[in-house]
Amino acid sequence: MQVPIVMFPAIMAITTDETKANDDDQVHQKGVKNLCENGVTKVPKKYILPEFDRADEVLQVDLTMPNLKLPVIDFSELQGPNRSEVLKSLTSACEKYGFFQVVNHGIPNNVISSMIDVSARFFELPIEVRSKYMSSDLTAPVRYGTSFNQNKDRVFCWRDFLKLVCHPSQDVLVHWPSYPTDMRRLAVTYAKEIKNLFVMLMEAILESLGLWGATMNMTEEVEKLIKQFQDGSQQMVVNCYPPCPEPHLTLGMPPHSDYGFLTLLLQDDVEGLQIQYKEKWVAVQPLASSFVVNVGDHLEIFSNGKYRSVLHRVLVNPAKSRISVASLHSLPFNSMVSPSPSLINKANPRRYKDTDFACFLEYISSFEPKRKNFLESRKLL
Ligand SMILES: O=C(O)CCC(=O)C(=O)O
Ligand SMILES: [Fe+2]
DSSP: OOOOOOOOOHHHHHHHHHHHHHHHHHHHOHHHHHHHHTTOOOOOGGGGGOGSOOOOOGOOOOOTTTOOOOOOEEHHHHTTTTHHHHHHHHHHHHHSSEEEEEEEEOHHHHHHHHHHHHHHHHHHOOOOGGGGGBOOOOOOOOEEETTTTTTTTTSOOOOEEEEEOSSSSHHHHGGGGOSTHHHHHHHHHHHHHHHHHHHHHHHHHHHHHTSSSSTTTOHHHHHHHHHHHHHHHEEEEEEEEEEOSSSGGGGSEEEEESSSSEEEEEEOOOOOEEEEETTEEOOOOOOOOEEEHHHHHHHHHHHHTTTTTOEEOOOSSSSSSSEEEEEEEOOOOOOOOOOOGOOSSSSSOOOOOOOOHHHHHHHHHHHOOOBBBHHTTTTTO
């Protein structure tokens, strides 16, 4: 009789621990906003990065470093007599940093502030409403989730997101969240404005690559590309980074590059984004009414490596929630991205394999996304 009495509590203990572990996992899958709403005071183990991967203070760049001037492009100047000067700044920004901020872009302030505002209100909805949009289908027109890739990440990061596929709008819009009730209207207005800006920026970038210009009409290649951008893929990622009780132990987003041609990022006034520059991390100070633009993997491939897709990450903080809206643009979903034939020659041979969106999705559903590992997989040896 002694044996079962001794064994029983031990079995109970194992079962309880296992159940707790499973419960925790289910809790983590619901995201960090939900953790905060339930009064978390310590970062759970699931979010604690190995020391090597944390945002070590020593690695922060000294912002007083000489020559460190993050590029700001005045979009209105691109339309005037200074276009060629601005194009030179664009070339240098894309080569040196893979990143710039754009001001005077012509998108009305109320469109921008409404997008931030409605995004914040979406994350204030009860978890039951938000989680209706959870899906493990990477091609779903709307997807609510947490971390970077919650099906693959061993350590979770401190962000929740809502991904909205924007194209073709007549098919996807009906799937977008119906709450807040003004979300569809405001997000679709924002999506159209940002798409126009993307296309105009790409025209300038193609010019900065020497593919057309003041003394050279648009070639068939350039005209076709611009049409493809107008009709291309667009995905908006609305990110929410709630305050984190122990921000030094985790990250809002791990170092990564974006897959498209360009990402146009709208952020509120809370700092968090950092880009990698010369092996150091540089904080991007939010500029009112501006967009952060970064070169993505597809532009690196298209430019045959002349423009570099930049590695970036997001830090969290103990006091303030942060909202950002990243708009990722590329060619239509099924189009191949290849190095431009005009940018390949004997001195500069092709450096990347062709790639398309399907190949990217296949990659991220099979591997834990790390740094620029997708792009590395597309490099020719
Ligand atoms: O929130 C940010 O500042 C960056 C977001 C980002 O990198 C992304 O959504 O890919
Ligand atoms: Fe990103």
